[in-house]
Amino acid sequence: MEPVVHLRAAVALLGRFPALAGIDLDVARGEIVLLRGPNGAGKTTVLRACAGLVPVVRGEAVVLGHDLRRDPRPVRRHVGLLGHATGLFDDLTVADNVRFWGRACGADPGDIAAAMALVGLDGRLRDVSVGRLSAGQRRRTSLACLLARRPELWLLDEPHAGLDHETRDQLDGLIGRAVEQGATVLIASHELDRAESLAHRVVELAGGMTVAPARPAPGVPTAEMPVSRTQEREASSPSPSPPEVSHVA
């Protein structure tokens, strides 16, 4: 099966600075992959490149069957990016924001209402201006915007940052549910305990912002990528195994 994300020796520039200097990454449909690494390793740039927001200037970059080097725009409608910036309008209410971004992506009113209900924004918060929300509530509003567009590929940059314990659990549940419905998830995070417990595979980035070609972690008998969490469980021993880790070259 064609991978959802296929990067091979991909180079991306931020200005003249090579933020990605030859990354190899393959992510299969239904997989949750954690990008790990120190600040400046290129985790966020990988997510933005996969979203078609940072141009890939060399190598191969195919996401959801779209060649990003040829034209990154067609892929954008199919991905959801939850980044540090929320993309919200402070003067508008939570409902206004979710409705605007939902309609912008072609979501119907039912999807928009369901997205708000899923993150608990269908109560008194729906009519509160975003400028008056806490950081965690803003994050939830962004998450509702992402859910409304029902992306095939979730790109989550530090998704647990600023969220309370309950909302983190809720987010993990939503990610799991999306994967069960066929979505693919790429997470960049420093909160390794929580993110690693979610991920099927861990890819480590560092220094030169390159990553080694995916290889199985010690003890994992097959290099084939798991298609879903269920499949991975079936392939491995009865007890939960740690995620596969690819280290930097």
Add this chain to the structure above:
Amino acid sequence: MWRDAALVAGRDLRVELRSRVTTNQVAPFSVLVLILFAFALDPDRQLLERLASGLYWTAVLFAALLAISRSAAIDETDGVRDALRLSGIDPAGVFVGKAAAVAVVLLGLEVLLGVGVVVLYGVDLAGAGLVVLAALAATVAVAATGTLYGALVSGLRVRETLLPLLLLPVLAPVLIGATRAFEAALAGVPTDGWPWCGLLAGLAVLYAVAGALAYGTLLEGS
């Protein structure tokens, strides 16, 4: 494109309504400009009447600079541009929607300033048809150009000072055309004003088409 334009225009107007910047700051500022002109030229009432058209459009342009800065600022903050690019909204639709919202705000301000000119400068309204059409064409031209240049300077640290510096020279033909059309209408010789109105309509179409074509590139480049 039109669906996207309506969506973006609705959003920008809703932001304006909720923030009340136009009603609480831009409108009082515009009226203040008219009052200051009146104070400065009051001893010579005839001069004030003669210059009313030019003073009116100068006040409109000052107000337009604020309205355009506000409009550009909506898409400046907190990852909104990235979200717009990800949404798949037609960039031409974003441009048309933003320009339409600016035009609606400007038309409201123009009505307010028109009342101010009549009250403060003692101008008799004549040639209403020419006044309305010239104002509409000039408003579209100003809104389209402003929206385009707002996107052009977006993301720059010096955007607030750079925007008027770039925009005012481009809007000079609009200022001249609108002033001449208004002068002819107020003087009771509208036939002299129609060529100027035609020029304004041409500029409006030119700026709107250029903006719709160029906005996608600016959105990608910012």
